[in-house]
Amino acid sequence: MSDSRKRLADVAFVLALMLYVLYGTSQVPPHADEYMHIALARDFFLLRDHGAAALAYVPPVQVDTLQHLRLLNGTVHKNLVGMLWAASGRTAESLPNIYAWAMPLEWNVANGNVPTQDELSLARWASAALTALAVVPMFMLGWHLRLRALAYPAALLYALHPVILLNGRRAMLEGSLIFFSLFSMYWLVALIVAEHSATARGFMVKLPVWMRYGVLGILIGLTVASKHTGIVVAAAVLVSALIAGVVRDSSPRLVRPLLWVSLTGIVGFLTWFALSPHFWNAPLEAFKAMLAARSELLGIQASNAALAHQDFVSRLIAILTQPFLSAPQYFEAPTWTGILDEQIAAYQRSATNGWDWGVLIGFVLTGLALFGALNMLAEARRRNLIAWAILLWAGITVLATLAVPVNWQRYYLPLILVAIVLAAEGLGRLLVRREQHRSEGRA
Numbered sequence: 121m122s123d124s125r126k127r128l129a130d131v132a133f134v135l136a137l138m139l140y141v142l143y144g145t146s147q148v149p150p151h152a153d154e155y156m157h158i159a160l161a162r163d164f165f166l167l168r169d170h171g172a173a174a175l176a177y178v179p180p181v182q183v184d185t186l187q188h189l190r191l192l193n194g195t196v197h198k199n200l201v202g203m204l205w206a207a208s209g210r211t212a213e214s215l216p217n218i219y220a221w222a223m224p225l226e227w228n229v230a231n232g233n234v235p236t237q238d239e240l241s242l243a244r245w246a247s248a249a250l251t252a253l254a255v256v257p258m259f260m261l262g263w264h265l266r267l268r269a270l271a272y273p274a275a276l277l278y279a280l281h282p283v284i285l286l287n288g289r290r291a292m293l294e295g296s297l298i299f300f301s302l303f304s305m306y307w308l309v310a311l312i313v314a315e316h317s318a319t320a321r322g323f324m325v326k327l328p329v330w331m332r333y334g335v336l337g338i339l340i341g342l343t344v345a346s347k348h349t350g351i352v353v354a355a356a357v358l359v360s361a362l363i364a365g366v367v368r369d370s371s372p373r374l375v376r377p378l379l380w381v382s383l384t385g386i387v388g389f390l391t392w393f394a395l396s397p398h399f400w401n402a403p404l405e406a407f408k409a410m411l412a413a414r415s416e417l418l419g420i421q422a423s424n425a426a427l428a429h430q431d432f433v434s435r436l437i438a439i440l441t442q443p444f445l446s447a448p449q450y451f452e453a454p455t456w457t458g459i460l461d462e463q464i465a466a467y468q469r470s471a472t473n474g475w476d477w478g479v480l481i482g483f484v485l486t487g488l489a490l491f492g493a494l495n496m497l498a499e500a501r502r503r504n505l506i507a508w509a510i511l512l513w514a515g516i517t518v519l520a521t522l523a524v525p526v527n528w529q530r531y532y533l534p535l536i537l538v539a540i541v542l543a544a545e546g547l548g549r550l551l552v553r554r555e556q557h558r559s560e561g562r563a
Contacts, residue, residue, distance in 0.1 A: 130271075133272065134259050138255050140472070141285065141288070144285065144467075144472025145244050145245070146241050146244070147467050148290055148467060149450050149460045149467055150290075150460070150463070151290055152225075152228075152451075153219075153290075154292055155219040155240075156218060157201070157243075158201055158239070158240070159189075159233075161198050161199075163175055163186070163198055163199070164199045164202020164206070165202060165211075167199075172400055175397045176397075176400070176401040176402075177191075177398055177399065177401055177402045177405060177409065179409065184218055184220065184221075185218070190398045191398070191410040191413045191414075192414060193293060194293050194347040194348065195396055196293075196342060196345050197246055199395075200247075204243065204246055205243075216235045217231065218233065221453065240291065244289060246295070246296075247289065247293075247296065248289045248295060249295070250295040250298065250299035251284065251294075254298050254299040258278045258302050261305060261309060262275065264313055265506060265541075266545065269552035270544045273544040277485070277540045280474045281536065282447075282473055283448050284536065285472075286473075286474075287530055297349070297350055298533065298537065300340075300342045300343040301537060303339050304343050305356075305357070305509070307336050308360055309506050311324060312361075312509060313506070314332070316364065330383065333381070336361065336387075336388075337383065337385065337391065338387060338391050340353065340357050340388040341387065341391025342391060342395075344388070345396065348410075352534055356509070356512050356517070357384070358381055358388075359516075360509035360512050361377075361380070361384060362377055363505070363508055363512075364509070365381060367505060418526070421528065422525040427527050428527070429526065436522075438521075439535065443486065443539035444482040445479065449528070449530075485543045486539075488544075488547050490542075490546070491546035493542050495545060495546065496511050496542070510538075510542075513538055514538045517534050518535065520534070521534070521535045
């Protein structure tokens with residue numbers, strides 16, 4: 121097959137996976153957090169019509185108010201929902217009220233806290249579209265690691281992963297977090313290739329250095345603005361970029377990589393801050409309130425003995441089992457038991473819920489991920505800077521995941537993304553050994 125036909129096949133493959141992600145969006149069983157995140161789209165209208173003062177931090181913070189939820193959640197998704205809402209001719213008054221978790225579903229429906237099915241489907245596009253678009257950076261990450269031998273399985277595992285499809289299609293924060301996490305890692309890897317490969321080609325090589333690092337800063341800022349846990353990806357990106365720069369510019373020119381990484385960090389912070397107007401009037405006080413609210417929420421979640429990790433060993437087991445050995449978790453609150461049975465059954469019978477690979481293949485994929493991690497270690501010892509970036513991403517993600525006190529599957533999505541890359545690396549390493557002269561990202 122000619123190179124042009126191969127590229128055409130690549131594009132067709134990626135587009136087909138993106139369409140598959142989008143196709144099943146309306147069939148996903150609902151989650152009450154979707155209703156809450158749709159209600160938060162009021163902030164878009166408040167900012168548009170009244171300016172940042174309407175979102176200013178004003179203590180005391182009362183639980184289950186817009187201000188409380190504003191502190192707990194990212195800003196990208198709610199603004200995208202607000203844009204979709206306004207573009208469809210809807211007003212802020214037609215948004216649902218904040219969902220009351222202490223009350224049953226019927227009460228919330230009667231009190232206007234639950235959107236209609238059409239409204240829910242509309243809001244889901246804000247997350248589902250980004251989940252679908254994330255196939256592209258996942259494919260490109262694989263390409264830079266081991267060309268098509270890794271790009272194809274990585275994109276396929278991503279687009280068919282039932283947990284990613286379930287959470288990424290819902291009107292929640294996960295779609296934007298997934299997309300900007302993968303886009304940030306792809307941009308970092310492309311930057312490393314451009315600066316460390318003598319044969320590097322493409323758009324990145326043509327960009328001035330300040331723009332490469334500036335765009336990287338925007339991407340990590342958007343990742344953190346999507347969901348606070350995006351700070352894990354931001355940390356991995358900054359440390360990896362610094363290490364790559366230090367390897368390139370050995371002493372006494374270490375000041376240059378420090379300056380470029382500092383630029384990335386500053387641009388990332390400014391991007392996040394610009395998208396977080398509720399911090400503008402009192403940044404330190406709002407930040408403290410955010411930490412307090414987040415700590416209180418985790419405490420409430422961990423009080424559920426059925427979902428809380430009882431010890432450190434259970435957290436380690438979750439890290440091993442969540443990526444490929446755990447069934448999709450359709451809800452967390454025990455009060456939702458039995459409510460979604462019919463919708464869950466219909467979704468599982470459909471062809472849009474991903475690949476139900478079962479325990480055996482789940483063990484195989486877990487083994488491939490572990491093998492991929494070992495191979496990355498071997499590559500890192502040979503000064504493969506891309507391998508260093510992936511290992512740092514994996515290591516920081518695992519450490520952050522160990523701090524999660526509850527076995528809530530959504531909290532393991534960042535780990536699942538890393539596991540997919542490692543499993544694809546393990547499979548690609550078994551199938552094709554890329555020749556030394558084609559290896560990219562080496563110092």
